[in-house]
Amino acid sequence: xxxxKELVDMIEETELExxxxxxxxxxxxxxxxxxxxxxxxxxxxxxxxxQDPEEExxxxxxxxxxxxDTKKWDVLFENHDNDFSFCKSEMGTYSDQxxxxxxxxxxxxxxxCGWSEKDxxxxxxxxxxxxxxxxxxxxx
Numbered sequence: 001x002x003x004x005k006e007l008v009d010m011i012e013e014t015e016l017e018x019x020x021x022x023x024x025x026x027x028x029x030x031x032x033x034x035x036x037x038x039x040x041x042x043x044x045x046x047x048x049x050x051q052d053p054e055e056e057x058x059x060x061x062x063x064x065x066x067x068x069d070t071k072k073w074d075v076l077f078e079n080h081d082n083d084f085s086f087c088k089s090e091m092g093t094y095s096d097q098x099x100x101x102x103x104x105x106x107x108x109x110x111x112x113c114g115w116s117e118k119d120x121x122x123x124x125x126x127x128x129x130x131x132x133x134x135x136x137x138x139x140x
Contacts, residue, residue: 001136002032007129011040012121024061028121035070036139038132040121042086060087065128067135077135084124 002010014028019041027041045060062085066078 001140002133004126004129004133007038007132008125011038011125011128014040016041016121024059031070032136034139036076036136037068037070038065039068040065040128045085056089058087058089060085063124063128065132067132067139076139077132079128079131084127 010030011028014030016026016028019025019027024044025041026043027039030038030040032038040063042061042063045062047059062080062082064078064080064082066080067076068074069076
C-alpha cells in the first residue's frame with residue numbers, strides 16, 4: 001500500500017488537465033496499485049445569473065476527489081462535499097489580479113472570497129491523502 005508522504009507528492013506533482021470544453025473542470029489522474037485511479041480535480045460552481053461583462057465577477061471553484069476502478073470505471077469512494085473551495089475575480093476580459101487592479105482599483109480577493117483559502121493543491125493535499133489512505137485501507 002502507498003504511504004501518505006508518497007501520495008501527497010503524487011497529488012502535488014501530477015499535472016492538471018482540462019476535462020470538458022464547455023465547463024471549467026480540471027483533473028489529475030493518479031494511477032495506484034490494484035487497478036485503482038485517484039482522481040483529484042476542481043470544477044466551477046454553476047451560476048445561473050447572467051453576468052454583466054462590465055462588472056466584477058467572482059467565480060467559485062470546488063475541489064473533489066474520488067477513487068475509481070480502472071477496468072469498469074466504477075466509483076469506489078468519492079468526496080464531492082465542497083469542503084475545499086476557492087474563487088477567482090474577473091472583470092470583463094481581465095482576470096489577472098494586477099491588470100484588474102489597474103482597471104477597478106485595489107482588490108483584496110480575501111475580502112471578496114473571505115472563505116477561500118484552498119486554491120492551491122498544496123493547501124489540501126494532506127487532507128486528501130489522509131482520506132484516500134483510509135479508503136485504501138478498507139479495500140485491502
